[in-house]
Amino acid sequence: MSDQAQPPTGSGDFFVLGTNDLSVSRSQPVQGSLLERFVKTPSFIISGFFLYVLFVIIFWAAIRGVIPQGAPTLVLAVWFGVIATLPLAIMTVVNTVVRGNRTKIPFYRDLVTIQEVIQLAFVFLVISTIALLIFNLRVNLADSGLSINFNVLSRDFGTEVSEGPDPRADLQFLLNVPVLGEQLYSVPIFAPDTYFRALAVGFVNTLRVVWLSLISSTTLGVLLGIGLLSNNWLVKNVAFGWVEVFRNTPLLVQLFFMYTGVIRLLPSRPDDALTLFDVAYFSSRGFYFPAVVYTPTSGYFYWALAIGFVLGVIAWRWRQRVNEQTGQPANGLNYFLSITVGLGLVGFVLAFVLGGTPILFDIPEASRFNFSGGTALSGEYMGLFLGLTTYTSAYIADIVRAGIQSVPKGQIEASRALGLRNMQTLNMIILPQALRLAVPPLTNQYVNLAKNSSLGLAIGFTDLFSVANISINQSGQSVVIFVVILLVYLAVSLLISLVMNIFNSTLRLKTR
Amino acid sequence: MTDFPQRQQDLLFVAPKEAPQSRKPPANTIGVVGWLRENLFSSWANSIATVTTAIVLVWFLSTTLNWAIFNAEWTVVNNNLRLLLVGQYDQNELWRISAIAVLLTFLSGVSIGFWSQVPRPVFITIIIVLALLVFVPLISQAFPPPPVRVIASPDAAVQPMRFVGDEGQQVSVTIEQLTNRNADPDAENFPGFIETSPGSVNSRTIWSEVRQGLRTESLDLSDYSLNFSVALVDAAGNTLETLTSTPDRPETSFTVTLPETGWYGIVTDMVASETGYAWIRLDGIESYTTQTQAVERRTERYGEPIDLPCPDGGTDCTNEVAQRVLRYEGSRDLFDYFTLQVSPFFRAMVIPSLVAVAIAFVGGVVGYFMKRQPRERVRLSNSIILGVWLLLMPVSYFLLRGVRGDGGLLPFVPTTDWGGLVLTLILTAIPMVAAFPIGILLALGRANKRLVMVSTFCTIFIEVVRGVPLITILFFAKLILPFFISASGAIELAPRMMIGLSLFSGAYVAEIIRGGLQIVPRGQTEAAQALGLTPAYVTWLITMPQAIRAVIPALMSQVVSLFQDTTLVSIVGLFELLGIVELIVNGQQQYRSFQREAYIFVGLVYLVVSLVMASISRRLESTGVGAARR
Amino acid sequence: MVELSYEEKEKRVEETLGDYVIECHDVNKWFGDFHVLKDINVKVREREVVVVIGPSGSGKSTLIRCINRLEEHQEGDIIVNGTKLTNDISNIAEIRREVGMVFQQFNLFPHLTVLENITLAQRHVRRRPRKEAEKVGLDLLERVGIPEQARKYPGQLSGGQQQRVAIARALAMNPKIMLFDEPTSALDPEMIKEVLDVMKELARSGMTMMVVTHEMGFAREVADRIIFMDSGRVVEIGTPEHFFEDPNHERTQLFLSQIL
Numbered sequence A: 001m002s003d004q005a006q007p008p009t010g011s012g013d014f015f016v017l018g019t020n021d022l023s024v025s026r027s028q029p030v031q032g033s034l035l036e037r038f039v040k041t042p043s044f045i046i047s048g049f050f051l052y053v054l055f056v057i058i059f060w061a062a063i064r065g066v067i068p069q070g071a072p073t074l075v076l077a078v079w080f081g082v083i084a085t086l087p088l089a090i091m092t093v094v095n096t097v098v099r100g101n102r103t104k105i106p107f108y109r110d111l112v113t114i115q116e117v118i119q120l121a122f123v124f125l126v127i128s129t130i131a132l133l134i135f136n137l138r139v140n141l142a143d144s145g146l147s148i149n150f151n152v153l154s155r156d157f158g159t160e161v162s163e164g165p166d167p168r169a170d171l172q173f174l175l176n177v178p179v180l181g182e183q184l185y186s187v188p189i190f191a192p193d194t195y196f197r198a199l200a201v202g203f204v205n206t207l208r209v210v211w212l213s214l215i216s217s218t219t220l221g222v223l224l225g226i227g228l229l230s231n232n233w234l235v236k237n238v239a240f241g242w243v244e245v246f247r248n249t250p251l252l253v254q255l256f257f258m259y260t261g262v263i264r265l266l267p268s269r270p271d272d273a274l275t276l277f278d279v280a281y282f283s284s285r286g287f288y289f290p291a292v293v294y295t296p297t298s299g300y301f302y303w304a305l306a307i308g309f310v311l312g313v314i315a316w317r318w319r320q321r322v323n324e325q326t327g328q329p330a331n332g333l334n335y336f337l338s339i340t341v342g343l344g345l346v347g348f349v350l351a352f353v354l355g356g357t358p359i360l361f362d363i364p365e366a367s368r369f370n371f372s373g374g375t376a377l378s379g380e381y382m383g384l385f386l387g388l389t390t391y392t393s394a395y396i397a398d399i400v401r402a403g404i405q406s407v408p409k410g411q412i413e414a415s416r417a418l419g420l421r422n423m424q425t426l427n428m429i430i431l432p433q434a435l436r437l438a439v440p441p442l443t444n445q446y447v448n449l450a451k452n453s454s455l456g457l458a459i460g461f462t463d464l465f466s467v468a469n470i471s472i473n474q475s476g477q478s479v480v481i482f483v484v485i486l487l488v489y490l491a492v493s494l495l496i497s498l499v500m501n502i503f504n505s506t507l508r509l510k511t512r
Numbered sequence B: 001m002t003d004f005p006q007r008q009q010d011l012l013f014v015a016p017k018e019a020p021q022s023r024k025p026p027a028n029t030i031g032v033v034g035w036l037r038e039n040l041f042s043s044w045a046n047s048i049a050t051v052t053t054a055i056v057l058v059w060f061l062s063t064t065l066n067w068a069i070f071n072a073e074w075t076v077v078n079n080n081l082r083l084l085l086v087g088q089y090d091q092n093e094l095w096r097i098s099a100i101a102v103l104l105t106f107l108s109g110v111s112i113g114f115w116s117q118v119p120r121p122v123f124i125t126i127i128i129v130l131a132l133l134v135f136v137p138l139i140s141q142a143f144p145p146p147p148v149r150v151i152a153s154p155d156a157a158v159q160p161m162r163f164v165g166d167e168g169q170q171v172s173v174t175i176e177q178l179t180n181r182n183a184d185p186d187a188e189n190f191p192g193f194i195e196t197s198p199g200s201v202n203s204r205t206i207w208s209e210v211r212q213g214l215r216t217e218s219l220d221l222s223d224y225s226l227n228f229s230v231a232l233v234d235a236a237g238n239t240l241e242t243l244t245s246t247p248d249r250p251e252t253s254f255t256v257t258l259p260e261t262g263w264y265g266i267v268t269d270m271v272a273s274e275t276g277y278a279w280i281r282l283d284g285i286e287s288y289t290t291q292t293q294a295v296e297r298r299t300e301r302y303g304e305p306i307d308l309p310c311p312d313g314g315t316d317c318t319n320e321v322a323q324r325v326l327r328y329e330g331s332r333d334l335f336d337y338f339t340l341q342v343s344p345f346f347r348a349m350v351i352p353s354l355v356a357v358a359i360a361f362v363g364g365v366v367g368y369f370m371k372r373q374p375r376e377r378v379r380l381s382n383s384i385i386l387g388v389w390l391l392l393m394p395v396s397y398f399l400l401r402g403v404r405g406d407g408g409l410l411p412f413v414p415t416t417d418w419g420g421l422v423l424t425l426i427l428t429a430i431p432m433v434a435a436f437p438i439g440i441l442l443a444l445g446r447a448n449k450r451l452v453m454v455s456t457f458c459t460i461f462i463e464v465v466r467g468v469p470l471i472t473i474l475f476f477a478k479l480i481l482p483f484f485i486s487a488s489g490a491i492e493l494a495p496r497m498m499i500g501l502s503l504f505s506g507a508y509v510a511e512i513i514r515g516g517l518q519i520v521p522r523g524q525t526e527a528a529q530a531l532g533l534t535p536a537y538v539t540w541l542i543t544m545p546q547a548i549r550a551v552i553p554a555l556m557s558q559v560v561s562l563f564q565d566t567t568l569v570s571i572v573g574l575f576e577l578l579g580i581v582e583l584i585v586n587g588q589q590q591y592r593s594f595q596r597e598a599y600i601f602v603g604l605v606y607l608v609v610s611l612v613m614a615s616i617s618r619r620l621e622s623t624g625v626g627a628a629r630r
Numbered sequence C: 001m002v003e004l005s006y007e008e009k010e011k012r013v014e015e016t017l018g019d020y021v022i023e024c025h026d027v028n029k030w031f032g033d034f035h036v037l038k039d040i041n042v043k044v045r046e047r048e049v050v051v052v053i054g055p056s057g058s059g060k061s062t063l064i065r066c067i068n069r070l071e072e073h074q075e076g077d078i079i080v081n082g083t084k085l086t087n088d089i090s091n092i093a094e095i096r097r098e099v100g101m102v103f104q105q106f107n108l109f110p111h112l113t114v115l116e117n118i119t120l121a122q123r124h125v126r127r128r129p130r131k132e133a134e135k136v137g138l139d140l141l142e143r144v145g146i147p148e149q150a151r152k153y154p155g156q157l158s159g160g161q162q163q164r165v166a167i168a169r170a171l172a173m174n175p176k177i178m179l180f181d182e183p184t185s186a187l188d189p190e191m192i193k194e195v196l197d198v199m200k201e202l203a204r205s206g207m208t209m210m211v212v213t214h215e216m217g218f219a220r221e222v223a224d225r226i227i228f229m230d231s232g233r234v235v236e237i238g239t240p241e242h243f244f245e246d247p248n249h250e251r252t253q254l255f256l257s258q259i260l
Helices: A034-040 A042-058 A060-066 A073-103 A111-143 A150-154 A195-228 A233-247 A251-263 A298-326 A332-355 A379-406 A409-417 A422-459 A464-475 A478-511 B031-039 B044-071 B081-086 B091-115 B120-140 B203-215 B292-302 B334-371 B375-401 B420-447 B452-467 B470-485 B493-519 B522-530 B535-550 B552-572 B577-587 B589-623 C006-016 C060-067 C089-098 C114-124 C130-143 C159-171 C189-204 C216-222 C240-245 C250-259
Strands: A274-276 A280-283 A286-289 A291-294 A359-362 A375-378 B148-152 B161-165 B170-177 B192-195 B228-234 B239-245 B252-257 B262-269 B278-283 B326-329 C020-031 C034-045 C049-053 C075-080 C099-102 C177-181 C208-212 C225-230 C233-238
Touching: A034 A042, A042 A060, A042 A073, A042 B452, A060 A073, A073 A111, A111 B452, A111 B470, A111 C089, A150 A195, A150 A478, A195 A233, A195 A379, A195 A422, A195 A464, A195 A478, A233 A379, A233 B044, A233 B589, A251 A379, A251 A422, A251 B552, A251 B577, A251 B589, A286 A379, A298 A332, A375 A379, A379 A422, A409 A422, A422 A464, A422 A478, A422 B470, A422 B552, A464 A478, A464 B470, A478 B452, A478 B470, B044 B334, B081 B420, B081 B577, B091 B334, B091 B375, B120 B334, B148 B203, B161 B292, B170 B228, B170 B239, B192 B203, B203 B326, B239 B252, B262 B278, B334 B375, B375 B420, B420 B452, B420 B493, B420 B552, B420 B577, B452 B493, B470 B493, B470 B552, B493 B535, B493 B552, B522 B535, B522 C099, B535 B552, B535 C114, B552 B577, B552 B589, B577 B589, C020 C060, C020 C208, C034 C060, C034 C208, C034 C233, C049 C060, C049 C216, C060 C075, C060 C177, C060 C208, C060 C225, C089 C099, C099 C159, C114 C130, C114 C159, C130 C159, C159 C189, C189 C208, C189 C216, C216 C240, C225 C240, C225 C250, C233 C240, C233 C250
Parallel strands: B148 B192, C049 C208, C049 C225, C099 C177, C177 C208
Antiparallel strands: A274 A280, A280 A286, A286 A375, A291 A359, B148 B278, B161 B262, B170 B252, B170 B278, B192 B326, B228 B239, B228 B262, C020 C034, C020 C075, C225 C233
């Protein structure tokens, strides 16, 4: 071994590092002040840019004075684009000059400059195009005697809406959502006083049909998905046939078939209606079934049940912790059920003692011309509900199947080898892994379900979109109404995605 | 065999020279029994599931088939095939659609022959379908047409009826007395047609009144005093044969062999103020449709329809043995199902199907020989076929639309007249082709991490379009889009819907392609960059082809979903395959109560086309482009 | 073995090899907060074969990826063939044209045939006509020993064959410098030799090569110099004899004692 301590560094062909400590590292040098760096972050630039564009839009009337009057919309749009992208353009030029001085690269060959210019051109084009379209829209609407007027929402709606909550009361009506249609036929037909309220009624109706279809299609879909994986040849193929048929025919055809081919062909007269033990009735007007009636003592029962539920959940959690710490069996579900049911029973007895039964059913009665009592889901509701359920369940079944199939066989074999029982294997090994894969597409399906509910229009269900359609026909304010429903549907889609994403992230934590 | 000492025989072993035959597994694990055990009755729970499912399935299938065969009225489909296929497209210009169809079939044949082989199952399916199309109408002609009945009652005069007959055809006329027994509502029905010409009084209403009367016992048919005669006349008005029904001899009949091809009629001389009811039954007469084309063909063969003298001295009272004025009553038998419901459909489909298969076959042969050429030629053919496919769409659109003003050979057919399956296919094909570049650009924009503004904009666009229902976008295209361009909103509805559908599918295609771009390994881009390719080339030659190949199944299912989504334009007011059903039902009163049949037919069309597309996609995935290359 | 002083060795290198074609001056690079390359000073001469070795995660791959701008360095200068690597797109394009690269995972284009893989860049970067590009491609396939595979797709070839195609693809651009990023690491043992043989032949033909590898035999046999890196630093640069027989730095000694 050479005893040469210091390596020669001469021309750089040979080299030995002088130090033995290799771990020394330094952090990346930062350029510019904190403020300067903050100003250069993409999120700051984008939000600042949007704020500025908003500013330009608000003061456009004033800015327009600069531009020659009577210019065609194209010229106006270009002007708008120029003004809206001015700060970006200035930033780009300054950056380019500064950078050019530092790096000495000609600007037309500098990668960063080229990207900035492409971006600027893109933004300019997009903004000008949007501006052109909107200017055109305003001019053309004005030419055809229409104008955009957001006040339309507070104008009188004036048409009757056939189902949904009664909006003539104050805004609180939105809280009295007829979840299953309790008050549906107590207020047979009514006319909302403003467009806003009419749209709100439609929105509530949309939610009513969406949440129930969501539950039913998930239940049916999971059953079908399990059926698809069954080792029973007949069950598997029936499930397969169901999935293929309902996935490969358009939803609208299914809706028309359900509505005109099934619901409308039911007997229309109440006394001819199909009935289940004279408690529930199916007729072409709708599905009539018993309503739960609130009695003076209902409160005791429901509160007791609610408290029992909360305590039950707490007990479940506690048992899980005990299980982790001591290894005793958790039996969480047993604890939960016994506490919830027990407290519910206590509440029931208490209510009974204090003043009569807390649960009463109002059973519908069929007379020759009408039903009385009970609660109902309209024929249109049923048609939409059935169509959405069959259609979505087919997709969900496939997602469930794919999710379960994605768990490798080795996982099941490994858990069997460890001595886990079938239910334990399903709960602890298969489901957590399958769900992780199934939740994102399931989210998509739920969003699709919410969006597809707008097809209720085709069979006369008064959902948000139908009311919007009536509103547009009545007021001619297509742009305003369109913007409103666009925002509502976007909000619903985002909300569903958000809830499912939260669910998904808890799943991910659990599986880790 | 080697002999071992006795005490060693337990420990040592030599296999015999002749190995014993391998035995079969136990009988209950193989064959039909084994299959059943394994797949249907492997455990108690399984057996219960099997039995329950089987019961439900049998109930469902029997109810459905019973309805479909014995009760459903498929004539709503058979009589409106043209509307269902091409909508209200100008009848004189239908050759354009045929021309496009021929081109399309030929090109498909060439492509299949050039790029792949057709698997045997496809051939077998085609042959079976063709055989059915040919033989069902042939066989069903061997069965006699169902009888046509007109009621003779004391209250209403029997209208004369006219029908067409060929020389040598045997026609029989029977008078059957209606008695308490054979008119009993619980008794066996009379399968066959009953005259139901529009108007308050027709044979069907009288018949149901009679049965209602018998049910409530307000009517007694034991007293028969009708006295009338029925005459068969030819086009010139000569009586060929006469029947007389008297109270003594109410039931009578005759059979006539028609002397020549032409129109014939049935005339009665009813004497009023008498009691009793009787059927006048006509056997051996074909019912016909009153569609314009059918009427033309009939007039050509049989001459102008004859007018028969009215019983009350008026004019224009003659009924026809046309399906418009006939209604099938009673439970139909299987023969009548095939003769009346299935065979007209098959008869209409057989020639087009044969022609299509023949053209596709010729195309396939051409494609096959194009494949067997030297490498340079094959490369050229490849680009030619691709080019023709690309050209096909604008050419078809131009051909279908024609030229405004004096179009000469191609007069203008506005898109509002397009409809049926053709419109559905157009609304699928054009937006899908348009969605492709839109989707690619949006995907590239969104995936670009360096151009933040571009990716933000693309993301917003994609998410907004995907976040709202398609129907809102179609309404946008219908109500707001025209005002972006001109005050009059002069663009036709169909192109506007195409724009809406393109934007919608574009956003979805973008997400699919972005998914594909994420699958392409980073090393591919790096290798391409290291070779000195510019970013545009890297995308165009390396990443994009791989990304698209990876997502072909997803793109195909997007095509299927777009194909199904086109139904929504029916809400906006176009008469595509679903919309045309409403048009048929609203325009032709007699089909009002048969909407269900029409929707089922339309649903089946969607089902079959979607399944075919799905199977093509599966095939592409397993054997098609690039599968072997990975 | 004759002990040469560093001055003598340098003189020998100077006499047998050409000018510097790759120069890294105080190159620093960070991935986020992680300091991957620390004050790298490396120079490579024309016709020289330099092998970079070091434990995994030492930054050797990052270093050669910086040389053709697959990674961007944040500090210091990299000069390739007299051209400085900056954001100047024409410089980047020029350097990538002159520097060929072979990857660990081959990175052949799976949707193109072997021949198309080789002709693609020739046609679109060098602008050669198809006929000429195909001729170059077939000659190169001959040179790497697999002329019969030209019409196949990469997925149909063995790993060793794929890597030879990748070498041919890089050579088709007539590069002045070849970079190899662990070209044999993803190969089955029996295929390593066929790739190394191609590389040796290439080295003998006078190609400037910078090779990241774990193949010590190859390094000893072919390399003119060996660069040893650890923790993002160049620890030692020396001739193979010196490096393997008589390493200077403690870390190098430790490394060699572990692998030999």
